[in-house]
Amino acid sequence: MTASVANANGYNFAYLDEQTKRMIRRGLLKAVAIPGYQVPFGGREMPMPYGWGTGGMQLTASVLGQDDVLKVIDQGADDTTNAVSIRAFFERVAGVTTTTATAEADVIQTRHRIPEQPLCQGQLLIFQVPIPEPLRFIEPSEEETRLMHALEEYGVMHVKLYEDIARHGHIATTYAYPVKVDGRYVTDPSPIPKFDNPKLHMSEALMLFGAGREKRLYAIPPHTRVESLDFDDHPFEVQQWDAPCAICGARDTFLDEVITDDQGGRMFVCSDTDYCQSRVEEVA
Amino acid sequence: MKCPNLDRATLLEARGVSRLYGPGKGCEAIDICLHRGEVLGIVGESGSGKSTLLRLLAGMERPDAGQVVYHSHEGELDLYAIGEARRRALLRMEWGLVHQNPRDGLRLGVSAGANIGERLMALGERHYGQLRAAGQDWMGRVELDPRRIDDAPQTFSGGMQQRLQIARTLVTRPNLVFMDEPTGGLDVSVQARLLDMLRTLVRELGLSVILVTHDLAVARLLAHRLMVMRRGQVVETGLTDQILDDPQHAYTQLLVSSVLTP
Numbered sequence: 353m354t355a356s357v358a359n360a361n362g363y364n365f366a367y368l369d370e371q372t373k374r375m376i377r378r379g380l381l382k383a384v385a386i387p388g389y390q391v392p393f394g395g396r397e398m399p400m401p402y403g404w405g406t407g408g409m410q411l412t413a414s415v416l417g418q419d420d421v422l423k424v425i426d427q428g429a430d431d432t433t434n435a436v437s438i439r440a441f442f443e444r445v446a447g448v449t450t451t452t453a454t455a456e457a458d459v460i461q462t463r464h465r466i467p468e469q470p471l472c473q474g475q476l477l478i479f480q481v482p483i484p485e486p487l488r489f490i491e492p493s494e495e496e497t498r499l500m501h502a503l504e505e506y507g508v509m510h511v512k513l514y515e516d517i518a519r520h521g522h523i524a525t526t527y528a529y530p531v532k533v534d535g536r537y538v539t540d541p542s543p544i545p546k547f548d549n550p551k552l553h554m555s556e557a558l559m560l561f562g563a564g565r566e567k568r569l570y571a572i573p574p575h576t577r578v579e580s581l582d583f584d585d586h587p588f589e590v591q592q593w594d595a596p597c598a599i600c601g602a603r604d605t606f607l608d609e610v611i612t613d614d615q616g617g618r619m620f621v622c623s624d625t626d627y628c629q630s631r632v633e634e635v636a
Numbered sequence: 637m638k639c640p641n642l643d644r645a646t647l648l649e650a651r652g653v654s655r656l657y658g659p660g661k662g663c664e665a666i667d668i669c670l671h672r673g674e675v676l677g678i679v680g681e682s683g684s685g686k687s688t689l690l691r692l693l694a695g696m697e698r699p700d701a702g703q704v705v706y707h708s709h710e711g712e713l714d715l716y717a718i719g720e721a722r723r724r725a726l727l728r729m730e731w732g733l734v735h736q737n738p739r740d741g742l743r744l745g746v747s748a749g750a751n752i753g754e755r756l757m758a759l760g761e762r763h764y765g766q767l768r769a770a771g772q773d774w775m776g777r778v779e780l781d782p783r784r785i786d787d788a789p790q791t792f793s794g795g796m797q798q799r800l801q802i803a804r805t806l807v808t809r810p811n812l813v814f815m816d817e818p819t820g821g822l823d824v825s826v827q828a829r830l831l832d833m834l835r836t837l838v839r840e841l842g843l844s845v846i847l848v849t850h851d852l853a854v855a856r857l858l859a860h861r862l863m864v865m866r867r868g869q870v871v872e873t874g875l876t877d878q879i880l881d882d883p884q885h886a887y888t889q890l891l892v893s894s895v896l897t898p
Contacts, residue, residue, distance in 0.1 A: 490743075503721045505728070507758025514753055515746045517764055518786050583764040 366413040366446040372396055373414035376569070380411070380560060383571035388533030389501075390484050395567035405438060405463055406564030408480035412442065412461045415476060415560070421449045423457035428465040428606065428623030435463070452626050464527070466548040468605050468627040471557035473574065479542040481563040484570065486530045486540040506538045509581055517586055526591065532579045533572055541578075547590045547606045552578040597622045600631035644671040646707050647812060647844050653692050653702030660867040663689045665702070667870075668863070670812075675838060675845040677859030677876065679852060679891070685868040686848045687816060693846060694733055694814045695723045706812075728758055732805035736817040738797035741804070742789045748775065748800055749785040755808045774803040779833060795826035799833065806837060815847045819854055831857050852895050856880055864888045 364370065372394075379393040398406040416422065422442055426435035430452040438461060439450045451457050454467040461478045471477060487497040490508045500506070509530050516524045529546035533539045541552055542561055552559065552572055559572040572578060582588040596603045598619040605627065607620040622628035650668040663685035670676050678686050691697040693704055695715050704715040708730065715723060727733070735741040742751050749771040753761070761767055772782040778799040780792075789797055798818065805813060818834065819827040835858060838845060849855055855862055855876060862879045864872040864887065872885040883889045 499720075503724055505724070505758065507728075507754060510757040510762070511743065511746055511750050511754050514750045514757070514764065514767060518747055518749055518768075582762075584762045585764050 363445045366416045368396060368413045376410055376414040379569050383569055384573050387573055387576050388537030388539040388570060390568040390570045393567055393569055395564050402565040405434060405480035407562030408461050408478050411478045411560050411562040412459060416446055416448060416459055420458040421451050421456055423451050423460045425465060426463045429625045454626055464543045465623060466544060466551045468624040473556045475557040477557050477559045479561045481542040481561045484540055484563040484566050484568040486538050509538055523586055530581050534576050545606055549580045593620055595620055597628060600628045602631060644673060647672045649705040650693060651703045653699040653704060655688055655692055655699045663868045670844060670846060672844055673842050675847060675859045677855040677862045678848045678865060679855050679862060680865035684865040686865055690814055690816055690848045695727055730811045732810035732813040734802055734805050734815040734818050736820045738801040741801040744789050747786045747788055751800060751804045752807050759808060770807060774807050778803040795822050795830060798830060809841060812844045815845060817849055834858060
């Protein structure tokens with residue numbers, strides 16, 4: 353960060369003041385040093401409501417450099433409200449270049465997806481996290497969950513999976529599927545579909561997670577072991593679809609169901625719009 | 637004639653433990669020695685410090701003075717000198733705790749099977765089929781219908797919930813079980829069946845139990861040895877039958893004589 357940080361529009365570079373960014377960066381260093389550990393930070397008020405990605409935005413604001421290229425996705429798409437507004441926000445307060453192409457981006461802020469195109473070294477993926485505590489649904493007390501993390505008391509995580517199999521015959525958790533990071537901390541990978549869980553394992557890119565309301569951040573550094581929890585006789589599996597993407601024909605991507613009319617018409621298309629488009633352009 | 641083994645190894649010891657909330661409130665300078673395979677009953681009126689003593693012995697509350705020593709396979713462990721991690725692991729793996737109110741001991745949001753399997757999962761069991769088999773086996777042992785394994789605990793009656801809690805605690809075959817009024821709040825016929833079942837399980841599994849109760853009938857049925865507490869102090873201790881049939885201390889005499897008999 354340079355000294356002349358004030359923009360023409362009166363905001364400091366990337367909205368947050370420099371002291372706040374330093375505080376968040378210190379938290380991030382700790383998070384990277386202890387993969388999967390939830391670091392508390394003094395979350396700031398952002399100019400949008402909690403639940404819209406304030407945690408992710410604060411992390412983005414504190415790691416963004418003036419020469420970085422930013423991409424923002426919401427459920428895989430570059431053109432939905434949340435993605436468009438956050439992109440416009442950083443264009444305005446940081447003056448950075450933005451893109452929709454995964455390969456060209458240095459920093460990618462994401463809501464609930466990991467791009468289909470494999471990330472490479474040097475890229476940063478920043479997740480917006482609603483509830484960072486994977487044990488929350490089992491144990492409502494924050495004091496108790498912290499102790500459980502400290503003492504590695506993770507037996508209860510399997511209670512939830514057991515309950516899934518008992519009720520549905522298979523592990524019915526399809527998003528926010530709990531993972532164990534580096535063989536130590538059980539972590540909520542934010543509500544990404546479990547389809548994306550294998551991409552967390554030994555990733556090339558650094559992955560940062562920010563929860564604005566809960567004021568917690570955590571990280572999965574590159575080349576870190578990430579295992580999805582499962583049972584010996586009910587191993588972890590990702591979703592599969594019968595049909596390929598209706599637009600690009602991809603068979604190995606996460607598909608969204610799109611209702612096309614009120615006669616029951618529907619189609620399945622890639623949730624990652626940039627990937628889908630690039631495949632269509634390749635063929636054309 | 638088969639002679640009982642009279643000098644069995646000590647399992648848990650309290651050496652002068654005290655925890656006072658005020659004069660006469662809590663418990664004061666208590667010595668206990670629990671042998672392997674023994675059921676020790678602690679009786680006394682409400683407010684006599686029974687439950688405080690149980691909490692001290694079970695590692696849930698640090699005493700003001702004194703030591704609680706557990707004789708594990710690895711040797712003597714001073715309960716409050718070892719770290720919290722080790723103490724909680726002990727409670728999770730080698731000990732069990734049966735609460736008076738089954739709702740305190742059960743996870744009400746998940747099915748009966750998940751409740752029974754939780755301690756096994758905490759020990760690292762990761763095979764769904766085996767967890768389920770263990771759940772069904774234990775539901776049978778505590779006289780619950782194994783077909784109800786997927787039902788939520790709320791759909792069970794009070795007595796059934798208590799049996800479920802016992803199954804959930806005993807599934808890992810703990811060395812030592814703490815029971816706090818296990819039959820409190822149940823009607824007499826349900827109580828009788830629960831006691832019968834508990835007695836069978838204790839004998840079958842060779843459990844060591846510390847049982848806190850205000851009900852002398854429960855103590856008579858389950859406990860080998862009794863301790864009578866009053867105002868935070870032990871007033872009398874001895875074999876159950878000896879204490880109930882020939883009480884020496886004035887308070888014990890009062891306690892025994894005040895039992896209602898129909």
